[in-house]
Amino acid sequence: MSAAVSGRIVVVTAVHAPSAVFLADAHKSLCEQELPAGWEWHWVIQEDGRTDAVAPHVPDDDRVTFRQGRPGGPGVARTMALAHADGDYVKILDADDQLGPGALARDLAALEADPAIGWATSRALDLLPDGSTAGFPGDPAPGPIERGSVLDRWKANAFxxxxxxxxxxxxxxxxxxLGGWMALPASEDTGLLLALNSVSRGWFSAEVGLLYRKWEGQATGQASHIDPTEREARMAVVEARARALADVRWGYTAPSGTPDAF
Structure with a gap:
């Protein structure tokens, strides 16, 4: 990191061959982000596997690192990408999604302002195949998200x-x-979210921070993702982990802050 740079946000992306064509759109949304003076981003793209299909779509940008590894699913790819996460903050960006304007700066401001806040989220819109967007109701009020509230809402609203x-x-x-993403065939990101909420307060920004692409090849649209037996098992282990973390009563605060009180 150069002397002029005071902080870095590492953007982590798992990619496989079908989603590689969308990397250019994700890169464009990253390049349009404006960060405070002294801050920069580093994009780590980790292929879930070793093929010749992804590399041609990786942007030619000094701020981009591309790595490959044996296949294990998006959670494994993201966790392996942490080996190259050389910053204080990690931002998730799926290969087929796009950041909304100002997303990185808003997230950064929330966590820099309060060491007791460990993570941030924002409003997401579905990006439909025709280029239009669609929102959905149920967003929380902007501001802090208290510990345990995401788990409670998730459990009461059909996961x-x-x-x-x-x-x-x-x-x-x-x-x-927390060990990165959960070792699950799917819902590994939900498992991480609930684990984070068990040990730390979060933050929600009402401004659109993500365009979530809906397309026929996405993993969440496949039949295996909604198999009821597997889904029930995934949800059970996600909930059990979150509740176990809450029972441990460990509370995260950034090193410069004051530990949580119980």
């Missing part, structure tokens, strides 16, 4: 959280302390 895990912005040390 649907009031904030989108694809919008997560998180302190790197907290992410590492």
């Amino acid at each position: 649907r959280a009031q904030v989108h895990p694809a919008t997560l912005f998180v302190r790197r040390d907290l992410l590492l302390a």
Whole structure:
């Protein structure tokens, strides 16, 4: 990191061959982000596998690192990408999604202002195949998200959280302390969100921070993702982990802050 740079946000993206064509749009949305003086972003793209299909779509940009590894799903790819996460903060950006204007700056401001806040989320809009967008009701009030509130809402609403895990912005040390993403075939990002909410307060920005692309090849649209037996098992382990973390009564605060009181 150069002397002129005081901080870095590492943007982590898992990618596989079908979604690689969307990397250019994701890169464009990153290049349009405006950060405070002294801050920069580093984009780590981790292929879930080793093919020749993704590399041609990786942007030619000194701020981009591309790595490959044996396939294990998006959670494994993102966790492996942490080996190259050389900043204080990690932002999730799926290969087929796009950041909204100002997303990184808003997330950064929320966490820089309060060491007791470990993570941030924002409003997401579905990006439909025709280029239009669609929102959905149920966003929380902008501002702090109290510990345990996401789990409670998720449990009471058919395993649907009031904030989108694809919008997560998180302190790197907290992410590492939780072991990265859960070792699940799907819902690994929901598992991370609920774990974060069990140990730390969060933040929600009402401004649109993510355009969540809806397309026929996305993993969440496949039949295996909604298989009821597997889904029930995934949800059970996601909830059990979150409740176990809450029972441990460990509360995260950034190193410069004051530990949470119980």
